[in-house]
Amino acid sequence: MSNIHNGSALDGRVFWPSIAVILGITIPLVVFPESGNLIIKQLFGFATGNFGWLYLLSGLGAVLFLLWLALGRYGNVRLGRAEDVPEFSYFSWIAMIFCGGIGIAIANWAWVEPIYYFDGPPLGIAAKSKEAAEWALAYGQFHWGLTPWAFYCLPAIPIAYSMYVRRQPGVRLSVAARGVLGDKADGWLGTLLDTVVVFGIVGGVGTSLGLAVPLVSTLASDVFGLQPSFGFDMLILGLWTAMFGASVWFGLSKGIKILSDINVYLAVLLLLFVLAIGPTLFIVNGWSNSVGLMVNNFIHMSLWTDPIAKGSFPQDWTVFYWAWWIAYAPMMGLFVARISRGRTIRELVFAELVWGSLGCWVFFAVWGGYALDLQLSGVLDVSAILNQQGIPATVLAILKTMPMADVIIAGFVLLCFVFLATTLDSAAYVLASVTSNKLSGYEEPRRWIRITWALLLAIVGIGLIKVGGLKAVQTSTIIVALPLIPVLVILAWSLLRMLKQDFGTRLSSPVLIVDGPALPAQGMPAPDLITQPFGATPNPAAPLGSRP
Incomplete structure (x- = not known):
């Protein structure tokens, strides 16, 4: 493992504008919740109603682009120099990718989302029919499969390339977009881009807290025989803050990696x-x-807008989800890039599209299938509970149908704690990285900056739970996804320009690595090209330019 040390000081150019934007959005929502929510709702309706087709095209385009990249001539490019080897084992790497990207959301939705589709199916299918039951499971697999992970993966590759191949300082989207933006990445345009990214991360993670606390509060109250209350919610949030704060304090290897490994083991046991x-x-x-069903209809599902019947299913579900994944994409791109040193582009694409999708499919198949069977067999009217009492009460009712229900509920509460903590520590780590001054991919942000963001995330969560402004901030974050679509295009374009400049047409089957201490300036010769047999381990002792 390469030496990792604490990085540079706080970068006020990004930190303070980010704080100003966060406060500028959240304070009006707290002071004027009704009018604020109305404006946000109108903006969301405008974004999804008029640009739903753009979200859908972006999703399919991201999947196709990444498959072309992984299976084509650039798939063997290593995200690092000749001396760079993977920092983490393959299992821990996949665990951190999956847990950072999904978090507690899947613990909410895997149980109940098929029931929503069963009650309100797509494609003009009759509600609560046999065909609706089949499509209920298929749409869960679709909304949590290839396309979401493609959104996550797309920014990770150019960010990792700029960090480990070009070795450009700054763990930021603006740095990765330098191939297109040029020197403007260091100016106001780059600061604006990074500020939007920070807001999207805080809003997304605040929403996760707002979803998680009621769920765990309901389950834990049942375990301990207590009544849910704001005070109990704050106790749960305090325990969460302590858990992910400690994880982010210890850093990647001693904190986030260990928590992600534990998360995967717990999830597998419950599944x-x-x-x-x-x-x-x-x-x-x-x-x-x-x-x-999903594979056979993937193109149709990816582009279906229901223009004739004008039903709301595509906007309510697919467009909403695609916007949500795009809003989270910068955070995941930055985090995955940071932990992927030494991997090839093909490895990274397959890790996210294959293992990420497979992990989500297992949750929906097992937990969603169990809940749907309860509904179809008449053992439990899951639909009625969901419509009348909401998600937390529904998940509790489903868990109570199992043997050793008390033990299972307690285990599920623990899983929820660890699941969300793995997302929160990843978010705090990324926020600290983005707001650090010229941090390299070989450094960790300073601990006090990590802890500052961990506490700020907790404070945002408290405020949202207290004032009920969760939905507005969630929707605000999704609106941010609209301008992020061209940002993803810029990142893909920047990656292709860097790849072409560094490698040109000098490509073959071995792993491809650039070497040399200097970075190529615009119009200057690219670094030396090194090839290695696929899977070979580089020899750090070999002199630069002579490694096999």
Whole structure:
């Protein structure tokens, strides 16, 4: 493992404008919640109603671009120099990618989202029909599969390339866009881009807290025989803050990696338990059938806008989700880039599109299949509970149908704690990196900056829970996704320009690495090109320019 040390001081050019934007949005929502919510709702309706097609095209375009990149001539390019080897084991790397990108959201939605589709199916299908049940499972796989992970992966590659191949200082989107923006990346345009990214991260993570606290509060109250209250919510939030604050304090190797590993083990145990005690054959058959439906109709589902019947399903679900994933994409791109030194472009694309999608599909197949079977068999009217009492009460009711329900609920609460903590520590780490001055990919942000962002995230969560402004900030974050679409295009364009400049047409099957201490200026010769057999481990002792 390469030496990692604490990085440079706080960069006020990004930190203070980011704080100003966050306060400028949240304070009016607190003081004038009704009018603020109305304006945000109108903006969201405008964005999704008029540009829904753009969100959908962006999703399909991201998937196709990444597949072309991974399977084509640039797939063997290593995100690092000849001496750079992967910093983490493959398992821990995948665990951090998955846990950082999904967090507690899947613990909410995997149980209930198929029920929503069953009650209000797409494609003109009759509600609560057999066909609706089939598509309910398929759409869950679709909304949490290839396209979301493509949005996450797309910015990660140019960021990692600028950090580890070009070795440009600054763990930021503006730095990765330098291939297109040039020197403007150091000016007001780059600061604006990074400020928008910080706001999107804070809003997205604040929303996750707002979703998570009621769920865990409901479950934990049942375990301890207490009544949910604001004070109990604050106790839970305090425990969460302590957990992810400690994780981000210890950094990547001693904190975030360990927490992500624990998260995966807990999740696998609970998934295996539900698969064993539940309708195993129904779950397996449902998964096989839903994946087949999704693959067979992927293009249609990706571009369906329902222009004739003018139903709201595409806007309410697919466009909403795509906008949500795009809003989270900068955070995931920065975090995944930071932990992917020494991996090839192909490895990174497959890690996110294959392992990320597969992980989500397992959750929806097992937990979603279990809940749908309860509904179809008449054991539990999941739909009625969901419509009358909401998600937390529905998840609790589903868990109570299992053997050893008290033990399972307690284990699920623990999983929720760890799940969200892995997202929050990743977010605090990324926010600290973005607001640090010229941080390199070989440095960690200073601890006090990490802890500052951990506390700020907790404070935002408290405010949103207290005033009920969660929905408005969530929607604000999704509106931010609209201008982020051209940002993703700029990042992809920047990556291609850097790849062409560094490698040109000198490409073949070995792993491709650039070497040399200097960075190529515009119009200057590219660094020396080094090839290695695929899978070979570089020899750090070999002199520069002579490694095999």
